Amino acid sequence: MSGAERTERASDTRAAIMDATYRALCEHGYADLTMQAIAEEFEKSKAAIHYHYDTKDELLAAFLEYLLDRFADRLRFEDEPGPEARLDAILDVLLFDIDADADRELHTALLEIRAQAPHRAPFREQLTENHTLIEDLLVDVLEEGIEGGVFENHESRETARLVLATMLGGRVYDLTLEDRDVAADVRDVLESAVIEELRRPEGE
Amino acid sequence: MSGAERTERASDTRAAIMDATYRALCEHGYADLTMQAIAEEFEKSKAAIHYHYDTKDELLAAFLEYLLDRFADRLRFEDEPGPEARLDAILDVLLFDIDADADRELHTALLEIRAQAPHRAPFREQLTENHTLIEDLLVDVLEEGIEGGVFENHESRETARLVLATMLGGRVYDLTLEDRDVAADVRDVLESAVIEELRRPEGE
Numbered sequence: 001m002s003g004a005e006r007t008e009r010a011s012d013t014r015a016a017i018m019d020a021t022y023r024a025l026c027e028h029g030y031a032d033l034t035m036q037a038i039a040e041e042f043e044k045s046k047a048a049i050h051y052h053y054d055t056k057d058e059l060l061a062a063f064l065e066y067l068l069d070r071f072a073d074r075l076r077f078e079d080e081p082g083p084e085a086r087l088d089a090i091l092d093v094l095l096f097d098i099d100a101d102a103d104r105e106l107h108t109a110l111l112e113i114r115a116q117a118p119h120r121a122p123f124r125e126q127l128t129e130n131h132t133l134i135e136d137l138l139v140d141v142l143e144e145g146i147e148g149g150v151f152e153n154h155e156s157r158e159t160a161r162l163v164l165a166t167m168l169g170g171r172v173y174d175l176t177l178e179d180r181d182v183a184a185d186v187r188d189v190l191e192s193a194v195i196e197e198l199r200r201p202e203g204e
Numbered sequence: 205m206s207g208a209e210r211t212e213r214a215s216d217t218r219a220a221i222m223d224a225t226y227r228a229l230c231e232h233g234y235a236d237l238t239m240q241a242i243a244e245e246f247e248k249s250k251a252a253i254h255y256h257y258d259t260k261d262e263l264l265a266a267f268l269e270y271l272l273d274r275f276a277d278r279l280r281f282e283d284e285p286g287p288e289a290r291l292d293a294i295l296d297v298l299l300f301d302i303d304a305d306a307d308r309e310l311h312t313a314l315l316e317i318r319a320q321a322p323h324r325a326p327f328r329e330q331l332t333e334n335h336t337l338i339e340d341l342l343v344d345v346l347e348e349g350i351e352g353g354v355f356e357n358h359e360s361r362e363t364a365r366l367v368l369a370t371m372l373g374g375r376v377y378d379l380t381l382e383d384r385d386v387a388a389d390v391r392d393v394l395e396s397a398v399i400e401e402l403r404r405p406e407g408e
Contacts, residue, residue, distance in 0.1 A: 029323060030319075031320075031323075108322040108323075111318075111319045111322070112319045112320075114315075114319070114376065114380050115234075115315045115316045115318070115319035116235075116316075117379070117380035118312040118315070118379045118380060119233060119235075119312075123380075124380060124381060124382050125382060127380050127381055128381045128382040128383055131377070131381055131383075131386065132383075135386075155393075157389070158389050158392065158393045159393065159397070161386055161389045161390050161393060162370065162389075162390055162393040162394060162397060162398075164373070165370050165373030165374045165377055165386075165387075165390040166366065166369050166370040166373055167373065168372075168373035168376055168377065169368070169369030169370055169371065169372035169373030169374075169376070170369045170373075172318065172372055172373070172376065173335070173369055173372065175321070175322045176318050176321035176322060176327075176328060176331050177328060177331055177332045177335055178328050178329060178332040179332055179335075179336075182335065182339075182365055182369075183369075185361070185362050185365040185366075186365050186366055186369040188362065189359075189362045189363065189365060189366040190366060193363070193366060193398060193401070194366075194397060194398070197397070197401075
């Protein structure tokens with residue numbers, strides 16, 4: 001096997017471990033997520049996972065990075081016609097796909113990983129990287145809209161931070177309150193009180 | 205001992221257990237919170253705690269209720285002069301006291317309890333009750349401001365939900381990202397983009 005082949009095979013294995021982690025996390029939740037549970041989804045031995053990742057924490061930090069890659073791909077929306085449509089599409093993915101059961105399980109597991117971040121620097125570092133990438137994507141869309149005259153001039157980074165914090169809070173409410181109307185209202189008011197204010201009236 | 209005395213003593217014991225839970229939670233975090241750790245703070249036996257609460261989950265659901273009572277007391281601000289000052293005071297407590305170390309530890313532990321809520325109905329029920337009480341307090345302040353002519357007319361419940369979701373997201377960012385500027389910006393933009401829009405210009 002050549003060096004290049006070996007690198008490719010290791011990368012395939014890592015991808016397969018990440019897919020297995022994703023499935024195990026959705027099925028068992030964070031608290032019951034063991035290396036053994038991941039190995040069962042992986043259909044290979046626990047030893048094969050330990051060869052690549054020493055600890056569950058190390059594996060989960062890598063998993064956050066893997067999610068970032070998947071998530072970033074879903075957020076690019078280069079085919080959407082213009083910044084308003086791209087903004088809507090991004091908001092739909094971030095807050096509003098949560099009704100899909102698979103996304104709900106994933107967001108539940110993510111919330112549990114996030115709740116460990118105050119105690120674990122590698123989780124905080126990777127969450128910060130994920131946040132920054134998504135924030136940058138949102139800023140690009142807002143800036144493009146300002147330049148193209150469809151959005152009012154505003155501090156796009158601060159707006160992006162407000163929007164992302166609101167959507168994070170909305171997702172957490174949706175997962176942790178009995179009353180799911182709260183999250184639905186958050187979506188509506190974010191749209192009417194914040195996003196709507198950004199749009200420039202046509203012909204102005 | 206009379207029946208009334210017995211009831212009072214049981215209520216004192218419960219309050220002492222709650223105080224011990226608070227201290228143990230701040231010190232150990234949720235994951236390492238055991239009945240034994242709480243008993244050590246309580247300075248009585250684990251059996252005394254089990255007499256009142258069968259399981260850690262039951263105790264933690266009671267703890268959420270106890271926090272609600274404490275929190276609600278901090279949010280009433282009946283002495284503040286008028287709805288604008290009361291709104292500011294509420295926002296300060298909810299998002300911005302987090303710099304105090306004790307509040308940071310508490311919010312960290314609360315985030316961990318919250319992350320278990322998707323799996324535990326008693327936590328969701330109590331979190332919903334906590335949310336509703338705080339939302340109602342905020343709605344009262346906003347309504348009072350509308351009636352008094354200091355806030356523009358608006359859907360106060362929807363606004364309260366937006367504000368609370370944004371502050372929850374801001375708190376979570378503050379605890380889980382490396383970059384604490386994100387949460388600071390969320391605070392500033394919430395003020396300028398949402399709260400400021402509610403205020404009615406003087407003399408209008």
